[in-house]
Amino acid sequence: MTESSSAVLRSLTGLAFSKGHGTGNDFVLVADPNGEHQINSAAVSVLCDRHQGIGGDGLIRAVRSEHLPEGRELLEAVPEAEWFMDYRNGDGSVSEMCGNGVRVFVHFLLDQGLADLAEGKSLSIGTRAGVKVITRSEDGYAVDMGPWEFIYPDQAAAKATDSVVNAAGLEVPRPALSISMGNPHTVVALAELAELAATGLYEAPEVEPKPVNGTNVEFVVPAEPLVHNGAGHITMRVHERGVGETQSCGTGACAAAVAIRYWAGAGAPDDWRINVPGGTVNVRFFVADDGREHVELSGPATLVARGVIA
Numbered sequence: 001m002t003e004s005s006s007a008v009l010r011s012l013t014g015l016a017f018s019k020g021h022g023t024g025n026d027f028v029l030v031a032d033p034n035g036e037h038q039i040n041s042a043a044v045s046v047l048c049d050r051h052q053g054i055g056g057d058g059l060i061r062a063v064r065s066e067h068l069p070e071g072r073e074l075l076e077a078v079p080e081a082e083w084f085m086d087y088r089n090g091d092g093s094v095s096e097m098c099g100n101g102v103r104v105f106v107h108f109l110l111d112q113g114l115a116d117l118a119e120g121k122s123l124s125i126g127t128r129a130g131v132k133v134i135t136r137s138e139d140g141y142a143v144d145m146g147p148w149e150f151i152y153p154d155q156a157a158a159k160a161t162d163s164v165v166n167a168a169g170l171e172v173p174r175p176a177l178s179i180s181m182g183n184p185h186t187v188v189a190l191a192e193l194a195e196l197a198a199t200g201l202y203e204a205p206e207v208e209p210k211p212v213n214g215t216n217v218e219f220v221v222p223a224e225p226l227v228h229n230g231a232g233h234i235t236m237r238v239h240e241r242g243v244g245e246t247q248s249c250g251t252g253a254c255a256a257a258v259a260i261r262y263w264a265g266a267g268a269p270d271d272w273r274i275n276v277p278g279g280t281v282n283v284r285f286f287v288a289d290d291g292r293e294h295v296e297l298s299g300p301a302t303l304v305a306r307g308v309i310a
C-alpha cells in the first residue's frame, strides 16, 4: 500500500460501510444522512481498490437531498425525494446514474432503517440524472429509469448507427449506436456468443467519434430466435467508463434493449431479458403518465457485509 493510500484510509477511520451488489455489479455503500463525510475521488479509488481497499465497481453515499446543491434543486420539483444517491465510479469519477446501484441503494436504506418501502408503495430517489421511482418487484426492485434518448439523433435516424467501436479480439471496427440513459452508452451488436467471449475488455474499447465525456460500451448478442415467451433475449458484456469490465451494468442493459429493439423494428417486444456475466436483469418499455415512453429496469439487490474502516 502506498503512503498516500494509507493516509487516505487513516483519514476515514471509524467510517461505517456496507458492501453490496446487483447481479455482480458491486458497491461500497456509506450512510451519510447529514452530508458530513466529504469522500473525495482519491478516497473513493482507495476504498474501491480490490487489493488494498474494500473493493467495488463504485462507491455510493446515501445523503439527504437537502444537503447537496443538486439534491436541493430536485426537491423543488419532487419534495418526496428525501434521499440522494451520490454515485462515484471506482476511479473516483462522478457518474450521472447507476441502474444496478439505485436498487442496491434502496436495499441499503431499508437495511439501515432510513426508509420504508411497503408492498404497493414507491420510493423517489434523487440522482444526477433526475428523480427515479423505485417499487418492489418479483425479481427484487423495479426502477422507472425515465425516457431514453439517442445521443446523436440525426445520425441514428438516418443510418441506425452513429459511431464505430473497436476492441481487442475484433478483427474490424463495428458500427454502434449511442444511447443516453442519463449517462452515456455505446451499443455494439455481435453475431455470436463465441465472438462476445473472444472480445478483450481489459482495456477501454476505442469509440469513433470519441465522446467528449467518455462512454460505457456494451457488446451484445441477440438470441436466436430473438423473441421467446413474448420477451426479447440478449447476452451482454460491458466495459464501464471509470471502472473497466464489470459483471453487469443496469443502465447498460437498458441501452442494449433500446438499441436491439430499435434495430429489430416494428413488432419488437416491450419486455427484455438481459443476461450478463453476473446474472439477469429485466427491461420493460411502457408509456408513463407523462405520455412519454419510459424504460423500467428490474433485478435483484444483495447486501453481503457491514464493516468499519479500521
Ligand SMILES: N[C@@H](CCC[C@H](N)C(=O)O)C(=O)O
Pocket: 025, 089, 094, 095, 096, 097, 098, 099, 100, 101, 183, 184, 216, 240, 241, 242, 243, 246, 248, 249, 250, 251, 252
Ligand atoms: N454500473 C452502473 C453504471 C455506473 C456508471 C457508469 N460507469 C458511468 O460512468 O456512466 C449501472 O448499473 O448502471
